[in-house]
Amino acid sequence: MNAPIGVIDSGVGGLTVAKQIMKLLPNETIYYIGDTARCPYGPRNRREVLHFTWQMAKALEKMNIKMLVVACNTATAVALESLQKHLSIPVVGVINAGARAAEKKTKRNEIVVLATEGTIKSGAYENALLSLSTKAKIIPLACPTFVPLVESGEYEGQFAFDLVAKGLKPLADKKFDTVILGCTHYPIIQHHIEKVVGPHVAVLSSAEETAKEVKDILEYNQELSTSKGNPHHVFFTTGSVPIFRMIANNWLESKELDIRRINL
Numbered sequence: 001m002n003a004p005i006g007v008i009d010s011g012v013g014g015l016t017v018a019k020q021i022m023k024l025l026p027n028e029t030i031y032y033i034g035d036t037a038r039c040p041y042g043p044r045n046r047r048e049v050l051h052f053t054w055q056m057a058k059a060l061e062k063m064n065i066k067m068l069v070v071a072c073n074t075a076t077a078v079a080l081e082s083l084q085k086h087l088s089i090p091v092v093g094v095i096n097a098g099a100r101a102a103e104k105k106t107k108r109n110e111i112v113v114l115a116t117e118g119t120i121k122s123g124a125y126e127n128a129l130l131s132l133s134t135k136a137k138i139i140p141l142a143c144p145t146f147v148p149l150v151e152s153g154e155y156e157g158q159f160a161f162d163l164v165a166k167g168l169k170p171l172a173d174k175k176f177d178t179v180i181l182g183c184t185h186y187p188i189i190q191h192h193i194e195k196v197v198g199p200h201v202a203v204l205s206s207a208e209e210t211a212k213e214v215k216d217i218l219e220y221n222q223e224l225s226t227s228k229g230n231p232h233h234v235f236f237t238t239g240s241v242p243i244f245r246m247i248a249n250n251w252l253e254s255k256e257l258d259i260r261r262i263n264l
Contacts, residue, residue: 001222001223001226002029003029003064003065003066004029004031004064004066004234005025005029005031005067005069005218006030006033006057006060006061006063006065006069007021007030007031007068008053008060008069008071008072009033009035009071009075009184010035010038010039010041010052010074010147011035011036011039011040011151011239012150012244013071013147013186013187013188014034014069014071014072014184015032015248015251015252016071016184016185016188016205017207018071018233019252020210021069021211022233024211024212024215025214025215025224027229027231028224029232029233030233031060031234032234032235032236033059033060033262033264034238034239034244035056035239036237036240037239038052038238039151039239040074040151041072041074041075041116042074042115042117042118042144043116043118044074044118046118049074049079049118050082052075052264053070053072053075053078054079054082056264057087065089067090067091067217067218067223068083068087068089068092069092069093070083070091070092070094071184071210072094072183073094073098073116073119073124073183074115074116074119074122075093076094077095077119077122078122080093090217090221092210092214092217093210094207095125095182095206096128097209097210097212097213098181098182098204099125099128099129099132099180101180101205101206101208101209102178103129103133106136106178106202108175108176109133110137110175110176110177110178111129111136111138111139111180112138112139112140112141112171112174112176112178112179112180112197113129113138113139114168114179114180114181114183114193115140115141115142115180115182115183116142116182116183117142117144119142120141120142120182121142125140125180125182126140139171139174143168143186145166145167146185146189147183149164149189150185150188150189151185153246153247155188155189155192161192161195161196164193165192168193168196168197177200177202178202178204179197179203180206181204181206184205190203232258234258234260235248235257235259236259236260236261237259237261238261241259241260241261244259245259
C-alpha cells in the first residue's frame, strides 16, 4: 500500500523518529507535521495538548495516510488512547517503545526518564516501565529548557552544553545506568547529555524502537509500500519555515526537503 505514513510532533523533535523510519523503511513516504508555532507542549494543559494533537491528526487524515505515528511524548501521554479509539488507521506512540528499549538495556534496573513537565506529570513512563519490570527504580526529571533550546536551532556550542548541564544537575547524587530520552527533541542534544552523565551510562532514544514497531504493523497488515526509488516526503510546519528547514536539513542530512507551512 503506497499511501504515506503520517508523523506528528509539537515541533522538530519528531524528526528524530522520522529519520529512523526513513532509514528502516526507505520505500515509505512520510508526511510530517511539526506544530512549531505552539511548541512546547510540555507546560500546556491536557485539553490543549489533546486539541492540538487532534488538529494535526485530522489534517494528515485528509491526506489519506495509512498509519499515524505520534512522535511526541507529551502528545502520546495525553492523546494516544483517544486517537487509537477513534481513527480507523493504526496509531503508535513513542512511550512504550522508549520503555522497551530501556528495559532491554539496563543492567541494574536504575533508569532515569528525562522528559517535559507534561510527560513527567502523566506518569506514563513509570507505568510503561513497571509493566515491563516490577524491579525498575525510576528517577523522573523534567527538563523544561531543553525543547526551546532545540527549537531555537542554537543547540551546538558551550552555551547549549552549559544549559544541558544545569538541567541535569539534580542527577548529580543519583545512581543510574540508563537514561531514556523521553522527549523526541532530546536526541538532537544527546551528545551534550552523554557528556554530562558520563560514558558508563546508556542514553537511549525511543526513535529506533518506534520505527521497528511501525515496520512490524505495516508488515502484519500487508501495507508496506511496493514502490521503489526515492519517496517524496513532505514536511509541514505551523511556524517558521526557515528555522524548520535549517534544523531538518541538518538532522536529516539533506538539502532537498519539501517543507511547507500549514495552518491548522
